[in-house]
Amino acid sequence: MRVKKIWHIQCDFYYGQSMAISEKSQHHLITLYGDKAIGAVTGIISAMLPDKNSRILTPEHEDGLLQAARNSSLIIIVLDNINDHNITLVRNLKNDRYVVADVLAVVLSNDEDHIFECLTRGFDMAFSLNNCRDGAFRGILKQRLNTGGRRMQSFVLEQEYARINAALSSAPISLIVVDHEKRIVFISEHYFRAYPKSASSIARGMTIHDAFELIMKEELVDTESVLYTKLQRFWFNLNGVLEFSFDDGVSYRLEAVNLPGNQGTLVSSQNITSFVRKNNELQKALHRLAQNALAEQNKA
Numbered sequence: 001m002r003v004k005k006i007w008h009i010q011c012d013f014y015y016g017q018s019m020a021i022s023e024k025s026q027h028h029l030i031t032l033y034g035d036k037a038i039g040a041v042t043g044i045i046s047a048m049l050p051d052k053n054s055r056i057l058t059p060e061h062e063d064g065l066l067q068a069a070r071n072s073s074l075i076i077i078v079l080d081n082i083n084d085h086n087i088t089l090v091r092n093l094k095n096d097r098y099v100v101a102d103v104l105a106v107v108l109s110n111d112e113d114h115i116f117e118c119l120t121r122g123f124d125m126a127f128s129l130n131n132c133r134d135g136a137f138r139g140i141l142k143q144r145l146n147t148g149g150r151r152m153q154s155f156v157l158e159q160e161y162a163r164i165n166a167a168l169s170s171a172p173i174s175l176i177v178v179d180h181e182k183r184i185v186f187i188s189e190h191y192f193r194a195y196p197k198s199a200s201s202i203a204r205g206m207t208i209h210d211a212f213e214l215i216m217k218e219e220l221v222d223t224e225s226v227l228y229t230k231l232q233r234f235w236f237n238l239n240g241v242l243e244f245s246f247d248d249g250v251s252y253r254l255e256a257v258n259l260p261g262n263q264g265t266l267v268s269s270q271n272i273t274s275f276v277r278k279n280n281e282l283q284k285a286l287h288r289l290a291q292n293a294l295a296e297q298n299k300a
Contacts, residue, residue: 028054028145031068031101034078034086041078041106041132048138054145062089070098073148074141081109082117090122100151102144106132165189172270179264182208182238208235238265243272251276 030049035041035058045056057068069075075093077086093099102124107114110128118126125144131137168175169189177185184206192199198214212235221228227244234242238256245251253272256265 028073028149029068029071030054030056030145031065031072031075032056032058032078033065033068033076033089034084036078040108040129041076044132044137045076045141048141062092065089066092066096066099069093069101069103070096072101073145073152075099075101075103077103077105077123079105079107079109079114079118081107081111082114087118087121094122098155100155101148104144174269176208176267176269177259177264178208178238178267180262182265184208184211185264208238212236238267245276249273249277 059065059068105118105123105126115126197218242254251273253270256267
């Protein structure tokens with residue numbers, strides 16, 4: 001709990017909240033590449049879209065394909081045959097960490113051997129043009145879109161989580177959130193850097209009580225000391241404000257605030273060493289002025 005050893009544990013405000021895409025949403029982006037001028041596959045897919053707000057993106061170049069694919073719930077690449085250059089694009093898409101959708105191939109040649117070849121090249125599924133016209137294809141399309149939508153939802157949450165984590169990790173005030181059962185919801189990277197011996201033992205779901213005991217051992221705080229008692233009372237009750245100082249003069253301010261709806265508690269911790277030192281210096285200066293004034297008064 002020093003300058004570099006404090007409960008630098010952050011608040012996971014947006015975990016599972018409104019910024020995520022709704023699971024009930026049927027709005028999807030589909031990237032369809034290589035359909036050329038005929039547009040046969042585009043017409044079939046358009047007629048099968050499960051929601052009027054779902055859209056088909058038809059990039060004309062490979063750079064545009066990658067950008068569209070990163071925002072799509074499903075990717076479809078149209079091939080004339082297995083010698084089509086587009087068959088090689090699946091590897092680039094699969095290797096891009098921002099692409100979460102399945103990549104399907106539609107082969108215009110209607111050769112079954114070409115279908116199997118597409119699967120060996122890395123496509124998740126492959127169909128002939130005749131397969132796409134079959135009524136069962138509508139169900140497959142819907143299933144793959146829903147799967148891709150859930151993946152996109154998880155990916156969006158992951159990206160939001162990473163941004164919030166990075167932002168809070170740079171903040172001077174660190175945060176910890178525990179649920180209504182006093183179990184840790186999120187632990188920041190500050191903590192792992194500050195407590196390397198305990199970091200591997202503490203994870204989400206651990207009670208704040210168990211985490212407290214581990215950290216006190218690493219901090220070498222005497223369990224019989226007044227400081228230990230104060231800190232234990234605060235972390236076990238998670239209520240109010242506590243200001244304290246270590247023997248080396250480093251001071252902290254902890255504050256626990258209940259979250260609405262019995263969702264848990266937010267604890268902020270701040271290094272107030274500079275403030276305490278300045279305040280002490282001010283008190284000493286005032287004391288000297290008072291003594292000098294008294295001395296002058298006595299002389300008079």
